[in-house]
Amino acid sequence: MKFIDEYRDAQGARRFAKAIARITTRPWTLMEICGGQTHAIVKYGVDELLPPEITLLHGPGCPVCVTPVELIDKAIEIAGRRDVIFTSFGDMLRVPGTNGDLLAAKARGGDVRIVYSPLDAVEIARQNPNKEVVFFAVGFETTAPANAMAVYQAAQAGIRNFSILVSHVLVPPAIEAILSSPDNRVNGFLAAGHVCAVVGYEEYEPLAKRYGVPFVVTGFEPIDILQGVYMLVRQLEAGRAEVENQYARCVRREGNRHAQQLVSQIFQVVARKWRGIGEIPYSGLGLRDEYIAFDAEHRFGLTDYGVEESSLCLSGEVLRGVKKPTECPAFGLACTPEHPLGATMVSSEGACAAYYRYRRPIIESRPS
Amino acid sequence: MTDFTLACPIPITDYPQVLLGHGSGGRLMHHLIESLFAPAFSNPALDERGDGAVLQLGSGRIAMTTDSYVVRPLFFPGGDIGTLAVNGTVNDLAMCGARPLYLSAGFILEEGLPMETLWRVVLSMRQAADAAGVTVVTGDTKVVDRGKGDGIFINTAGIGVIEHDVRLGPASVRPGDVIILNGDLGRHGMAIMAAREGLTFESDIESDCAPLAAPVLALLDARVEVHCLRDLTRGGLASSLVEIATTSGLQIQVRESDIPVREDVRGACEILGLDPMYVANEGRFVAFVAPQDAGRALDILGPEAVAIGEVQEERSGLVTLQSAIGANRIVDMLSGEQLPRIC
Numbered sequence: 091m092k093f094i095d096e097y098r099d100a101q102g103a104r105r106f107a108k109a110i111a112r113i114t115t116r117p118w119t120l121m122e123i124c125g126g127q128t129h130a131i132v133k134y135g136v137d138e139l140l141p142p143e144i145t146l147l148h149g150p151g152c153p154v155c156v157t158p159v160e161l162i163d164k165a166i167e168i169a170g171r172r173d174v175i176f177t178s179f180g181d182m183l184r185v186p187g188t189n190g191d192l193l194a195a196k197a198r199g200g201d202v203r204i205v206y207s208p209l210d211a212v213e214i215a216r217q218n219p220n221k222e223v224v225f226f227a228v229g230f231e232t233t234a235p236a237n238a239m240a241v242y243q244a245a246q247a248g249i250r251n252f253s254i255l256v257s258h259v260l261v262p263p264a265i266e267a268i269l270s271s272p273d274n275r276v277n278g279f280l281a282a283g284h285v286c287a288v289v290g291y292e293e294y295e296p297l298a299k300r301y302g303v304p305f306v307v308t309g310f311e312p313i314d315i316l317q318g319v320y321m322l323v324r325q326l327e328a329g330r331a332e333v334e335n336q337y338a339r340c341v342r343r344e345g346n347r348h349a350q351q352l353v354s355q356i357f358q359v360v361a362r363k364w365r366g367i368g369e370i371p372y373s374g375l376g377l378r379d380e381y382i383a384f385d386a387e388h389r390f391g392l393t394d395y396g397v398e399e400s401s402l403c404l405s406g407e408v409l410r411g412v413k414k415p416t417e418c419p420a421f422g423l424a425c426t427p428e429h430p431l432g433a434t435m436v437s438s439e440g441a442c443a444a445y446y447r448y449r450r451p452i453i454e455s456r457p458s
Numbered sequence: 459m460t461d462f463t464l465a466c467p468i469p470i471t472d473y474p475q476v477l478l479g480h481g482s483g484g485r486l487m488h489h490l491i492e493s494l495f496a497p498a499f500s501n502p503a504l505d506e507r508g509d510g511a512v513l514q515l516g517s518g519r520i521a522m523t524t525d526s527y528v529v530r531p532l533f534f535p536g537g538d539i540g541t542l543a544v545n546g547t548v549n550d551l552a553m554c555g556a557r558p559l560y561l562s563a564g565f566i567l568e569e570g571l572p573m574e575t576l577w578r579v580v581l582s583m584r585q586a587a588d589a590a591g592v593t594v595v596t597g598d599t600k601v602v603d604r605g606k607g608d609g610i611f612i613n614t615a616g617i618g619v620i621e622h623d624v625r626l627g628p629a630s631v632r633p634g635d636v637i638i639l640n641g642d643l644g645r646h647g648m649a650i651m652a653a654r655e656g657l658t659f660e661s662d663i664e665s666d667c668a669p670l671a672a673p674v675l676a677l678l679d680a681r682v683e684v685h686c687l688r689d690l691t692r693g694g695l696a697s698s699l700v701e702i703a704t705t706s707g708l709q710i711q712v713r714e715s716d717i718p719v720r721e722d723v724r725g726a727c728e729i730l731g732l733d734p735m736y737v738a739n740e741g742r743f744v745a746f747v748a749p750q751d752a753g754r755a756l757d758i759l760g761p762e763a764v765a766i767g768e769v770q771e772e773r774s775g776l777v778t779l780q781s782a783i784g785a786n787r788i789v790d791m792l793s794g795e796q797l798p799r800i801c
Contacts, residue, residue: 100715103783108470135785153543182793197475206730300660312783428485 095341097133097311106316107139110323117143117277117300118326120319121268121411124282125439126310127150132444135313144319147275147411148444150264151282153229154437156180156364156409157257162187164392165255168224169200177211178226180204185436208240208254215244215252215421219450224386227254232284234258235377238356241377241384255386258375259362261285262293267370269301273412278322280308283337288353290345293331299338302331309337312430339373356381365433366406405432408441415442479794481690483738486794488701507705508627509553509689510686512620521556532609534581534653536645537740537770539610545587545669545740546691552671553627553687553743555678556618558590563614564598566662568607570617579610579674589708590669592616611716618671622678628705630685635769636711636752638745641666641762642675642718643695648726663722667690668741673759682755683748690742693791696735696743700791709774712767712789714782738797 097103098259122128131137136147150156166187169176176192183192183202187454196202205211206224227237237254246251258413261282268274281294286307293303304325307315316337325332328334335341354373363375377385386392393414402420415421416433427443434440479486496504503511510523527543528641537545544561551558563583567576586596611799618678624630645666652661668690677684685708688698703710727734746769747755756763775787 091721094724094728098782100784101780133787134781134783135787136783138785139783191478193477194475197477302534312781428489447790 093172094311097143097309097313099313103139103316104315104377105135106320110144113320113325113369114143114323115325117145117279118323119145119147119411120278120280120322121149121276122280122282122308122315123149123151123265124280124285124310125155125441126284127308127315127439128152128203129283130310130312130442131267131315132448135448136315137313139305139316140319143394144323145396146319146346147414148441149268149279149287150367150409151230151261152434152437152439152441153233153259155405155433155440156259157182157185157228157433158363158365159187161255161257162191162365163189164387165226165391166190166192167388168193168255168390169202170198170354171200171263173220173222173223173267174221175201175203175214175221176216176226176285177203177205177208177302179206179228181293181437181439182226182228185433186430196227202338206295209243211242211253212244212249213245213251216247219251221251222275222389222399223252225252225254226257226454228257229259230259230282230285231289231353232282232359234353235288235346238352241314241356242352242383244299244384245381250383253386253389254377255385256357256376258354259375260359262297262374263370263373264364264367265294265297267305267367267373271410273410275410276303277305278306278326280318280322281305283307283309283341284313286335286341286345288349290343290347291333291335291341292343292345297332304331307332307333307335307337307341315332319386319440366403366409400431403432403440407433410430417447418442418451422432466620472532474698474723477794481692482791482792482794483697484794487692488703488791489498506627506653509555509668510616510618511549512556512582518666519620521551521554521618521620522615523550523554524613525550526611526613528608528611529650530608532575532651533780534603534651534665535649535662537667538579539612540582541667542594542740543612543614544583544590545667547614548590548592549670549689549691549740549743551616551618552669553620553626553689554618554620555624555674555684555687556620556671557675558592558618558671559617560595560617561587561592561614562596562616563594563612564596565600566607566611566613566627567599568609569604571609576610577584579612581680581795586669590671593796600644624678624684624688628686628702631702631706631708631769632685632748633686633708633771634749635746635767636749636755636765637712637767637769638744638747638752638755638759639695639698639717639764639766640670640759641746642720643690643725643739644719644723644727644734646740647694648723651730652726661722661726663726664796666739666741670741674743674745677745677747677755680754680758682758684755685748688744690739691736691742691760694734694736694738695742696733696777696789697791698790699707699732702746703777704775706769707773707775709770709772710767710777711770711780712777715780716764716766718762718764734795736792
């Protein structure tokens with residue numbers, strides 16, 4: 091397949107792996123931000139091709155993983171209402187809240203539907219004027235433009251039975267939280283290509299300067315990631331801390347201005363709670379006051395829930411790159427994809443789920 | 459009489475209700491079978507866990523199987539619920555090494571179903587039965603209230619005769635066996651997904667739905683040493699291989715670059731975030747063949763068939779895959795349905 095196969099070529103991968111080994115003289119700890127990259131790394135075994143000096147840590151970039159439990163609980167409560175059609179991206183359905191997940195809400199009779207685009211949810215609202223149609227608007231800067239477009243279109247068309255349950259989060263504040271933490275181990279970042287396709291990478295430049303840490307905007311195929319690692323190591327070995335762009339086939343420095351404009355027309359920056367990490371100021375998006383009528387929490391009068399997360403689960407440390415999934419005592423034992431204790435075990439993009447799915451002998455050979 | 463308690467063996471706290479995932483062919487379904495159905499019905503034929511049961515009847519052996527069909531939409535590119543209801547059951551018999559002979563057909567119809575729809579389905583069942591060389595010899599009809607069904611549900615059971623003295627199944631798999639796949643993966647699942655309401659993407663992908671008895675019998679007639687056969691329906695290639703590795707206790711190694719997936723199927727999977735290794739097929743199977751016969755098996759199965767891997771000496775019960783870039787990783791069974799990813 092064009093634009094895919096070129097980036098999954100075994101010879102090319104070996105060439106980059108050799109080049110990385112050649113320029114690496116010291117241990118470096120690198121973090122990929124995006125869950126899609128974590129998934130590709132573990133699925134293709136990219137990390138196995140790297141020299142032992144390079145450690146890859148998996149960052150907080152899985153939108154499913156960082157959505158707080160209380161928001162899942164709210165989703166389940168809304169989905170249980172008889173007058174509601176609850177729509178969501180597929181992988182949110184299996185994320186456990188305090189009492190079960192959205193799939194269980196569906197089994198109890200809730201009208202829960204998978205959609206591929208929030209615009210499909212607007213269409214469902216148009217076709218079902220007697221129902222309240224709610225879309226679970228999660229994700230990073232990547233999904234924000236489509237969600238903004240859904241609200242914009244619903245507002246333009248006067249569709250009043252549509253609303254979104256918002257849990258949008260932003261990447262740069264999360265990176266800053268990691269960098270400013272006293273237990274930070276990360277020397278350099280692979281920035282998520284798709285996020286940068288929307289917002290560009292100007293925002294990373296002050297971060298690189300302030301913390302002396304290099305960034306490489308990187309794509310999602312194995313060779314993209316290897317090339318991203320190569321570019322990062324080259325900077326680190328030369329003592330540089332700049333923002334470079336490996337994913338130039340998709341990303342421009344300024345990003346997609348139209349998308350940014352639409353997002354800031356509908357959403358405003360707010361504080362958000364991250365599952366496993368806690369509240370980070372200015373780290374998310376919420377609907378602007380003019381669009382509050384489209385906010386499902388507002389529409390259904392849901393107030394904040396106080397929800398405890400499992401104390402056994404180390405997903406917070408995994409998300410901040412302090413621990414690897416296999417360093418968690420619950421990993422693969424008390425915590426599995428069927429019975430996840432934390433969100434990193436739920437989504438296929440979560441670091442724990444990716445390790446469980448592709449690296450299980452590590453668990454089985456571990457002394458109990 | 460064996461002890462049988464009426465206490466439900468699946469902890470109610472885990473799953474107080476049946477979820478869709480319990481029918482997905484993944485880990486949840488296996489959990490349901492192993493902890494609820496199997497203990498209730500345990501017997502030597504069932505405990506073999508084949509695609510069908512192999513039974514001694516007089517001096518000969520027969521295979522018997524049953525399957526229910528609940529596909530939506532009823533008609534999709536490359537087939538419909540009728541062709542599936544015949545081929546699915548025929549294929550389960552074929553995987554037992556049997557020559558399929560007789561089918562039953564049970565219809566659960568929803569009140570209000572257009573008669574013409576039923577007629578189209580029945581016609582395609584007849585055509586599929588003719589093509590597969592089976593006859594529908596008994597049947598049943600029930601009608602449920604409008605809203606209590608989904609148009610048509612079909613159950614078919616099938617009986618076939620086993621004419622070869624081979625023991626097929628995970629227990630017969632040996633280290634060194636070559637794993638042969640009879641064609642490209644993922645067309646049925648993606649054709650259904652493209653045709654399903656609400657998921658609007660245009661494609662020319664047609665289901666691979668086809669009867670598999672002829673190629674299987676051709677292998678057995680040529681005395682190819684076949685050790686195990688499995689059709690790759692729900693859960694796809696990955697789930698079937700994991701099942702065989704777990705049951706046989708042996709390690710199975712496959713190569714990603716040798717597994718054929720058509721360009722359009724790969725494209726659709728990429729967009730939806732699905733892995734073709736887990737997508738359903740209705741005309742694909744794997745044969746575990748002794749290494750000395752692998753070449754002959756490939757000749758018999760034709761140009762689309764490929765050797766995708768081998769059974770290893772290690773007794774790990776795992777499936778490993780050499781990825782496109784040459785690294786190794788584990789292939790696991792999914793817990794429930796494969797859900798499209800956010801981004």
